[in-house]
Structures are given as structure tokens and as C-alpha cells.
Amino acid sequence: xxxxxxxxxxxxxxxxxxxxxxxxxxxxxxxxxxxxxxxxxxxxxxxxxxxxxxxxxxxxxxxxxxxxxxxxxxxxxxxxxxxxxxxxxxxxxxxxxxxxxxxxxxxxxxxxxxxxxxxxxxxxxxxxxxxx
Amino acid sequence: xxxxxxxxxxxxxxxxxxxxxxxxxxxxxxxxxxxxxxxxxxxxxxxxxxxxxxxxxxxxxxxxxxxxxxxxxxxxxxxxxxxxxxxxxxxxxxxxxxx
Numbered sequence: 001x002x003x004x005x006x007x008x009x010x011x012x013x014x015x016x017x018x019x020x021x022x023x024x025x026x027x028x029x030x031x032x033x034x035x036x037x038x039x040x041x042x043x044x045x046x047x048x049x050x051x052x053x054x055x056x057x058x059x060x061x062x063x064x065x066x067x068x069x070x071x072x073x074x075x076x077x078x079x080x081x082x083x084x085x086x087x088x089x090x091x092x093x094x095x096x097x098x099x100x101x102x103x104x105x106x107x108x109x110x111x112x113x114x115x116x117x118x119x120x121x122x123x124x125x126x127x128x129x130x131x132x
Numbered sequence: 133x134x135x136x137x138x139x140x141x142x143x144x145x146x147x148x149x150x151x152x153x154x155x156x157x158x159x160x161x162x163x164x165x166x167x168x169x170x171x172x173x174x175x176x177x178x179x180x181x182x183x184x185x186x187x188x189x190x191x192x193x194x195x196x197x198x199x200x201x202x203x204x205x206x207x208x209x210x211x212x213x214x215x216x217x218x219x220x221x222x223x224x225x226x227x228x229x230x231x
């Protein structure tokens with residue numbers, strides 16, 4: 001409780017490790033787009049932000065989407081803008097990528113590929129984990 | 133019978149249930165997140181490939197394109213557009229959607 005009060009009193013200089021975990025394919029549900037928007041908002045608070053793409057979440061990063069036919073917004077290019085918001089920690093789980101026949105070359109942004117154990121320890125060291 | 137599947141095979145078991153129940157000669161149309169199953173290298177691809185012996189497998193082209201998967205479609209899977217979707221529905225007396 002006292003920690004929490006300190007955080008709230010301080011208002012500035014408190015940097016926590018935030019992880020956003022993306023596990024859904026784009027377009028089929030709204031999770032991927034909503035998750036991306038929350039990450040962009042979080043950038044305004046100068047926190048230590050990581051984004052993780054695992055399971056079907058890896059599909060969010062595929063190059064060459066063309067959403068014209070299904071008449072929805074193609075937000076995949078927004079992942080490229082994350083760098084401009086100082087969100088540069090993007091992680092993809094190796095097993096999830098391989099299970100989908102994908103490689104780093106298929107992705108629209110540069111990512112760090114982690115094995116499951118590395119991903120687990122990265123998750124364990126976070127202050128806040130938010131899932132989409 | 134036309135079976136329609138719209139959920140990712142790596143997130144739900146809809147495709148698996150569909151393929152278990154679909155009888156020889158039936159058609160299966162993959163739409164929305166289900167189209168990933170018909171892409172090369174996917175863990176679900178093997179299920180589609182073995183199902184093709186008895187079933188006609190279709191996938192909705194606009195959904196493939198929207199997901200950046202148009203270049204990775206499995207051989208033997210027929211892509212249809214929205215007009216083709218309507219044709220499939222009219223050609224079959226019954227449709228079952230595996231929601």
C-alpha cells in the first residue's frame with residue numbers, strides 16, 4: 001500500500017515494466033487492433049514497454065496484407081510506427097512462429113525471437129502483464 | 133452438405149470437429165481466421181491435406197489476402213471470392229456453420 005501511495009504521489013519518474021501479450025490473429029476478432037491501440041496509448045506514459053507475439057498473435061505481423069476485399073482497416077503497417085513511439089522491444093516466440101510455417105523474413109518489423117524458456121523468464125520479470 | 137468454418141485451427145477445435153463429421157463428397161469452406169489452416173507449413177495443413185482425399189476444400193480469397201497468406205495457399209485448395217461463396221451455398225442443399 002505504501003508503495004502504491006508513493007507511486008501516486010510521485011506521479012513522475014516511476015517506470016514499470018509493462019508487457020503486452022498478443023495471442024490472437026488479426027481481423028477475425030478485434031483483439032489485435034485493440035491491443036495495438038492500447039500499446040500506442042501506453043507510449044504516452046514513458047513506461048518500459050514490451051510487446052510479445054505468441055500463438056496466433058504471430059499472424060499479426062505478417063507482411064503483405066491486403067484488406068481491401070474484406071473492407072476493414074489494414075493496421076499491420078502501424079507496427080512499423082511503434083519505433084517512433086520508442087516501443088522497440090518486440091518479441092516473437094520461436095515455437096509459435098515455426099508451428100505456422102513462418103520465419104522472421106515473413107514479418108513486417110524486426111523482432112527478437114525467443115525460445116519458450118527465454119519468453120517465460122521475460123514474462124516473469126514484468127511488473128504488469130496485459131493480454132489480448 | 134457445405135461446411136463453413138471461421139475459427140483458427142490453432143485456437144479452437146472447430147475445424148477438427150468439422151473434419152470429423154463431414155461425410156465423403158461434402159464441401160468445406162474456410163473463411164476468416166480458419167483460412168490459416170490451408171497455408172503451407174501450418175500445423176493444421178496436414179489435416180487439410182488428408183481431408184482433401186474425401187472432401188472438396190475451399191477458402192475465401194479476400195480473407196487469405198487480408199491476412200497476407202495468398203501466396204502460401206496449399207495445393208488443391210480452391211480459392212473463391214464472395215460470388216463463389218454464394219454459389220457454394222446455392223449448390224448445396226444444406227449448410228453447417230461450425231461457429
